Amino acid sequence: MDVTLYAYLAYVLISVALTVWVGRTLHKNGRAFLVDVFTERVDLADSVNHLLVVGFYLINFGYMSLALKLTEHVTTPTSAVEALSNKVGLVLVVLGTMHFFNLYVFSRIRRQRRIARAPRPVEPDGMLAKVMMPMAGMGDPGMSAASPAKE
Amino acid sequence: MEPHDLSLVVYYDGDCGLCRRVAAWLDAQEQLVPITCLAAQQAAGGGCPISLEALLAQVTVTASDGAIYRGTNAWIVCLWALRAYRPWSLRMATPRWRPWAERMFAGIAGVASWTKRRRVS
Numbered sequence: 001m002d003v004t005l006y007a008y009l010a011y012v013l014i015s016v017a018l019t020v021w022v023g024r025t026l027h028k029n030g031r032a033f034l035v036d037v038f039t040e041r042v043d044l045a046d047s048v049n050h051l052l053v054v055g056f057y058l059i060n061f062g063y064m065s066l067a068l069k070l071t072e073h074v075t076t077p078t079s080a081v082e083a084l085s086n087k088v089g090l091v092l093v094v095l096g097t098m099h100f101f102n103l104y105v106f107s108r109i110r111r112q113r114r115i116a117r118a119p120r121p122v123e124p125d126g127m128l129a130k131v132m133m134p135m136a137g138m139g140d141p142g143m144s145a146a147s148p149a150k151e
Numbered sequence: 152m153e154p155h156d157l158s159l160v161v162y163y164d165g166d167c168g169l170c171r172r173v174a175a176w177l178d179a180q181e182q183l184v185p186i187t188c189l190a191a192q193q194a195a196g197g198g199c200p201i202s203l204e205a206l207l208a209q210v211t212v213t214a215s216d217g218a219i220y221r222g223t224n225a226w227i228v229c230l231w232a233l234r235a236y237r238p239w240s241l242r243m244a245t246p247r248w249r250p251w252a253e254r255m256f257a258g259i260a261g262v263a264s265w266t267k268r269r270r271v272s
Contacts, residue, residue, distance in 0.1 A: 115237050115238055115241065116183070116237075117152075118231075118237065118241055119152065119153050120153065120214075120218075120228055120231055121227060121231060121240055121241050121243075121244030122220065122224040122227050122228060122244050123224075124214075124218035124219055124220055124224070125219050125220055125221045125222075125224055126218075126219040126221075127217045127218060127219060128200055128213055128217040128218075128219060129200070129217075
């Protein structure tokens with residue numbers, strides 16, 4: 001009975017440590033990705049980063065507690081180590097899957113943003129002489145710089 | 152960086168069934184850059200600086216910053232303006248896919264010429 005309890009304790013300690021380590025890595029390194037995606041909105045990047053990490057922790061701790069119970073009867077230290085390694089291995093695989101899923105989400109967000117900001121992919125075949133003049137004045141800040149010359 | 156108030160005008164052949172279909176399809180799509188479709192026959196009279204012959208010879212797109220796009224370029228710019236097709240337009244513009252895009256749009260132009268209704272007057 002004692003052996004099982006020790007196995008449980010070791011399992012919880014190892015799993016929590018691993019989850020926190022991966023979560024912190026994600027939080028630290030995912031930020032650069034998101035800041036690139038949400039240009040000039042660092043607050044938004046930090047917010048999304050935090051929300052993603054919270055989801056990551058919830059899923060992992062959830063899985064961890066669900067997978068805690070040992071089905072086989074553990075009597076000797078050897079069998080305890082075996083059972084423990086089995087459990088921790090599963091937690092690692094789940095962590096890895098979650099980690100790659102997060103990377104996929106990051107890269108997807110980044111790609112979509114890049115496409116949304118993409119300039120026209122082809123060069124014009126010509127320019128309209130007539131339209132050029134009013135357009136250059138309308139949106140161009142250079143216009144205001146030119147206006148004092150008139151006064 | 153594109154001007155934030157960019158808009159496009161597409162000149163299509165108003166006597167061509169397929170062209171009208173495509174224009175209606177463009178109007179119905181979700182547009183990242185607003186597109187106005189004009190029948191070349193109507194536009195040529197009303198202040199369009201491009202001649203009707205030139206407009207009918209090839210699909211023509213003008214942008215509000217004065218850029219003119221013709222043929223395959225016009226198609227690619229139209230697709231670029233649509234949310235769902237922008238990734239396709241970026242791909243089509245690469246040297247690798249460009250020849251296939253040219254062929255495809257030439258094929259569509261061929262089909263369009265069959266659906267052209269001859270004006271009696």
